[in-house]
Amino acid sequence: MATWFITGASAGIGRAVAEQLLKAGHRVAATARDENRLEVLRRQGGELWTTTLDVTDTRAVRDVVGRAFADLGRIDVIFSNAGRGAVGAAEELSDEAIAEQIAVNLTGPIQLIRAALPHLRAQGGGRIIQTTTMGAQISSPGASLYHASKWGIEGFLESLVPEVAPFGIGVTMIEPGSVRTDFGAALSIADPLPAYAATPAGRLHRYIKAGGGNLTADAPGDPARVAAAIITAATTTPAPRRLTLGSDAHAAVQAALTGRQAELDKALAASTDFPS
Template identity: 65%
Template sequence: MSTWLVTGASSGIGRKVTEQLLRRGDHVAAVARRAERLDDLVKEYGDRIWTAPLDVTDTEALRDMVDRIFAELGRVDVVFSNAGSGAVGAAEELEDSTIEQQIALTMTAPIQLARAVIPRLRAQGGGRFIQTSTMGGQITTPGAGMYHASKWGVEGFMESVAPEVAPFGIGITMIQPGVVRTGFGSVLSIAPELDAYASTPVGQVRRYIQATGGNLTADATGDPEKAATAIINSADISPAPLRLALGSDSYGAIKRALEGRLAELERTKSIAFSTDFAR
């Protein structure tokens, strides 16, 4: 039996992870912007689930919540940082507020959560920090520039921090799901359209979203229950995998992206070497 802290626990993969942990007998500190959506789990599982409302973009509130959780529960074995949403639009279509919100929720909040819990995990002798990323942390799609920027940013942070905290018994894993049937599209922020982009790839993405009515994951191959199980099981893998792709679509897309970047690096190798001092 272990104790988990889950953010974004009221819906999607966060909800599935929370449900599975409770079913198997674990304790969960489940926080979400709308914590009342977890009331049914409180009714069913009683004091094995601790809930509270939290806007993870409020850094002071986030730190206070971490303090409360560790004070009241004593120990947290695994932190699952899962809150997120997406913004869609060409770079010049996006409003400043949308850019700021995307970065705050998907990059700054996980960074601040990690900074808040690492001293606690270090003091207790170790633990796991699992960060929800996406295959979009390694690939890109036109019209999702800020979403990718925030995911690539948080992946860079986590990859850098992982060896910093490894000596303290803290493992970090970035989860990279493909498209999973979670209703994620319903929380997208769609930028006002500029006519100039109507016939471009950004316009194609916008029309696809409109055609699905915002339910981008209705026909996804990714099973949220299986994804949740894989996330939970990853906490027992030693050493902690730095990245874990979930879904055949994620594996394929990431593999193609990495192979493409490596091929491009090799094509420009002579240029790279040409800038060295002559020996």
């Protein structure tokens, strides 16, 4: 039996992971901004610990993580899953939307992990699993701040991996493609500027409006299968650094990496060195 701590457990991938863990007899500490939305997990039964948590409140993050370890003893997996998307051209986004996007997708997960690390070290190890997205490897117009937050958290985790490996702590980044969840319903959407109407950002606004908030109805990703892959990764040794999940994610990330490699010019790079 393992014990998982999950943020953003009330919907989407976080809820699917929590449901599968409880069904298999594991313990789950489930958190959400609105604890009432975790009632569906309570009805399922199993060993469940719940509380309200807004990951943008650093003091609350430290308090909740401390209480979870105190109440449950050992926690094997920290699954940092809470997140939100902000949509709009860089010029369209408000200062408040920018601050919120960075707080939810970047600063919040960083502070969650920092709060958990002393406990994981003290117990001799554990796993940190962070939901990023294929959007941490690719980018699209109209989602610049979303990508900035996701590329940022992966940069943080890349450095974290060798920092915490000596303590027996493994780190895995989850990069799903489009998954059939209600992610689109929670988007923060900027007010469109007429100047961008004929640009890719303007087309994205029209696509979202036409979808009526349900942007993943035809997504290839199955949340149950994504959840199962995440749970399996938690017991895979060594911890996989990245899990790219979904055929769309694989194709997009492969194209992005191939394109970036093609842009490397060894001769040009070497031309800026001091002469030997």
